Amino acid sequence: MAGESALLKWVLRDVLLAAAVTGRADPAPLDRPWPFVLRWTTYIGIGRARFGVVVNVVGVVLTVVMIGGTISLLSDESIRRGTEMSGVTELFIALAVTAPFALRDLHPLAAWRWSFLGTALVDVGGWLSTPYVPWGAITALACVCTVAMRCSRDVTLGVAIFSFAGVWLKDPETALNASILLVPPLAVGYAVRLRQTSRRQLAEQRLRLAFEERRHQDAEAVLTERQRIARELHDVVAHHMSMIAIQAEAAPYKVESIPDETRRDLAEIRATALDALTELRRILGVLRSEDGAETAPQPGLDRLDDLVNNARAAGLHVTTRLDGDLTGLPPGVGLTAYRILQEALSNAMRHAPGSQVHVDASHADGIVWLGVVNGPPANGQPPGPGLPGGGHGLIGMRERATALGGDLTARPTPDGGFALTANLPVETPSRARDTSTPARDAT
Structure with missing residues (x-):
């Protein structure tokens, strides 16, 4: 029962009502390309014009010819039969049944509706041997063919139902011949639409395949470049860091007596080099992975003591003040x-x-909340060289803070030192993406 109701609803709404009132045809741009069989017209100049314009101009000219032919036919038949028909009536009949031909390219459904009503209402059985005006029948068949080419399957089915029903209701004696004449334009028009639809789908599929291929090539190029960078880092940077660690470890054994402070400094240099190698291996793993995803555990504030100890070993006098839970932060914030x-x-x-x-x-x-304030160099020690590239470290830090919805400020202090402050929201509405792998490493 539900299936029958759905079928009836489909027939009434999507087929008949769409054909009669609500249906729409696919647009036909005026600048569409010429058909292949007509491209020879380029050599005589006509083919250089826009195809849609030429089609409509030819349609108007043929419509004028058909209107004149219809008026002439009705006038001759009325005279031959000895019946009077005014010129106004002849013009009205000619316009009612042939004028839709001029509209069929721009508005195929409207042209068919006009032709259908004109053919249904105009009866020339008293003047002609058939109830149909010849040029009106040609116009109706042309409109049916255009509808089949430019409208959906449901609308075309509705137009076919109305057309077949119309010829049988208008004149049952000629209905069989009229029905046979309706079949070729419907079949040809629908075949043309199927071909155009298939070509369009094939073109869209080729476009998608080309896009996927281009994206694959871009991803492959990125992966190749990352692997090249990984090889450079491994062959150059990792080699030098390994040499630093080895030399720092071997240096105490090359000298018979070495101060304990120097020995500790060399041990710190070795430990720092090994930490750098560990970080470098992690970065190399990211570069060599296909999707660039981080797999190794990321450092957080639970390793703040290591940072402070390294800074103290390098000669800084560091004091710390920690407050709140700094170990259970989300990975991105930490x-x-x-x-x-x-x-x-x-x-x-x-x-x-x-x-x-x-x-x-x-x-x-x-x-x-983060804050780092340092004073001027101690004991008149000269400051080290500036950062290469104009201080990209500060830019990277600011980018990291902004990515989390926070902010960072850095400014010199009156005593010649430097102060840096930052605030990082732990949970913000704007953090819709994963920030555990920042796009740029500040170090």
Whole structure:
């Protein structure tokens, strides 16, 4: 029962009502390309014009010819039969049944509806041997063919039902011949539409395949470049860091008596080099992976003591003040906070060796607050060289903070030192994406 109701609803709404009132035809742009069989017209000049314009101009000319032919036919038949028909009536009949031919390219459904009503209402049985005006029948068949080419299957089915029903209701004696004449334009028009639809779907499929191939090529190029960078890092940077670690470990054994402080410094150099190698291996793993996803555990504020100890070993006098839970932060927040503090302490080592540094980190009210303030270089030590490239470390830190919805400020202090502050929201509405793998490493 439900199936029958759905079928009836489909027939009434999507077929008959669409054909009569609500249906729409596919647009036909005026600048569409010429058909292949007509491209020879380029050599005589006509083919250089827009095909849609030529079609409509030819349609108007043929419509004028058919209107004149219809008026002439009706006039001759009325005279031959001895019946009077006014010129106004002849013009009305000619316009009613042939004028839709001029509209069939731009508005095929409207042209068919006009032709259907005109053919249904006009009866010339008293003047002609058939109830149909010849040029009107040709117009009706042309409109049916155009509808089949430019409308959906449901609309075309509705037009066919109305057309077949119309010829049987108008004149049962000629209905069989009229029905046979309706079949070829419907079949040809629908076949043309199927061919156009198939070509369009094939073109869209080729476009999708080309897009996928281009995306695959781009991804392959990115992966190849990352692998090249990984090889360079491995062959150059990793080699040098390994040599630093080996030489720092072997140096105490080359000298018979070496101060304990120097021995500790060499041990710190070796430990720092090994840490750098560990980080480098992690980065190489990311570069060599197909999707670039981080797989190794990321550092967080739970490793803040290591940062501070390394800074102290490098000669900085570091004091810390920690407040709140700094170990249970989300991975993205913890990593960003760690990298900011790491870069700030590295800058202090380079630009203010031996200075007093105060590190402040707290977690309260859903915000992680960071502060690093260092004084001027101690004991008149000259500051180290500036960062290559104009201070990209600060830019990277600011980008990391902004990515989490926070902010970062860095400014010199009146005593010749430097102060850096940052606040990082632990949970923000804007953090819709995963920030555990920042796009840029501040270090």
